[in-house]
Amino acid sequence: MTQLDVRDVRPMNRHPTIHDGFDDLEPGETLTIVTDHEPKPLFYEFQAEVERFDADGYEVEQRAPNEFVARFPKRDV
Structure with a gap:
C-alpha cells in the first residue's frame, strides 16, 4: 500500500x-x-479520466474534522 499525505x-x-x-x-x-x-x-475526476481506477473499490473515511483517508485501488485492464 502506498500512502500520500497531501x-x-x-x-x-x-x-x-x-x-x-x-x-x-x-x-x-x-x-x-x-x-x-x-x-x-x-x-469523480479519477472516475472520468483514469481508466485503471477501480471506482467500485474506492473507500473514504473521515477520521477527524480535517482528516479524510481515501483509498484509490488500481485494477488490471
Whole structure:
C-alpha cells in the first residue's frame, strides 16, 4: 500500500501529486491519500479520466474534522 499525505501540499499541486502516485502503482495496488477535506471531486475526476481506477473499490473515511483517508485501488485492464 502506498500512502500520500497531501495536507501540506499546495492545493494547486495536490491532484497532480496524487495522479503521479497512482500512476506509479502496479495493478492490484491501492493508493491511500490523507487530505483535509472530503475528496469526492477527486473521486469523480479519477472516475472520468483514469481508466485503471477501480471506482467500485474506492473507500473514504473521515477520521477527524480535517482528516479524510481515501483509498484509490488500481485494477488490471
